[in-house]
Amino acid sequence: MQRMRHPRAIRSGGFTLLEMLAVIVLIGIIGTIVYTQVGKSLDKGKYGAGKAQLTAIDTAIQRYAMDNGSAPPNLDALVTKPSGASDWLGPYLKAKQLKDPWGHAFGYKVPGDHGDYDVIFYGHDGRPGGSGMNKDVGNWE
Numbered sequence: 001m002q003r004m005r006h007p008r009a010i011r012s013g014g015f016t017l018l019e020m021l022a023v024i025v026l027i028g029i030i031g032t033i034v035y036t037q038v039g040k041s042l043d044k045g046k047y048g049a050g051k052a053q054l055t056a057i058d059t060a061i062q063r064y065a066m067d068n069g070s071a072p073p074n075l076d077a078l079v080t081k082p083s084g085a086s087d088w089l090g091p092y093l094k095a096k097q098l099k100d101p102w103g104h105a106f107g108y109k110v111p112g113d114h115g116d117y118d119v120i121f122y123g124h125d126g127r128p129g130g131s132g133m134n135k136d137v138g139n140w141e
Contacts, residue, residue, distance in 0.1 A: 009013060044100035045125060047133050053097060054121040057106060058139040060092035061117060071117040075108045107136075114140035 008023065015023075060078045065071050069085045072078055078092040099105060104126030112118030118140065124133040 011090065048122065049119045050100040050102075050123070051137055052056050053100060053140060054106065054119055054137060057093065057119050058098060061119065064088075064092050065116075071110050073110065075106065075119075100126070112140075114138065 004132045005061065010053060053103070057075065057126060061071055064078060066083050069087075069123070072085075075098050076082075077088075078090060079095045079098065081088045081090060100121060102124055104122060106117070107120030107122060109118045109120075110116070118138055120128075120139075121137045122128060123135050123137070124129055127134075
């Protein structure tokens with residue numbers, strides 16, 4: 001006489017729902033860890049790029065001033081010839097160089113508090129003040 005097997009005793013080769021959920025949770029945890037580490041490195045790179053852009057803008061302003069006798073009235077004058085700038089030899093920069101890596105405008109003040117003009121990179125948050133990746137950097141530093 002042959003014994004009958006219980007239907008639940010037969011196991012297929014697939015995964016159970018619990019096993020699949022465990023794998024999905026582990027993938028989510030690993031993904032979160034990787035994303036936060038990569039995000040921090042990306043922000044550091046963007047912050048460094050913003051400081052380099054500040055230097056490029058400062059150099060362009062100096063070239064503008066050599067050609068025209070004074071600093072430009074605004075940063076757009078580095079891209080498009082302003083009225084009254086008869087010796088303008090620009091463009092001194094591309095328009096996209098006037099935005100930091102996060103898409104914020106650089107600060108600009110003529111006359112400046114630290115010289116003839118001040119150019120300010122406001123960091124990640126794009127606002128005055130802050131620390132870490134939000135720390136402001138000026139051309140006078």
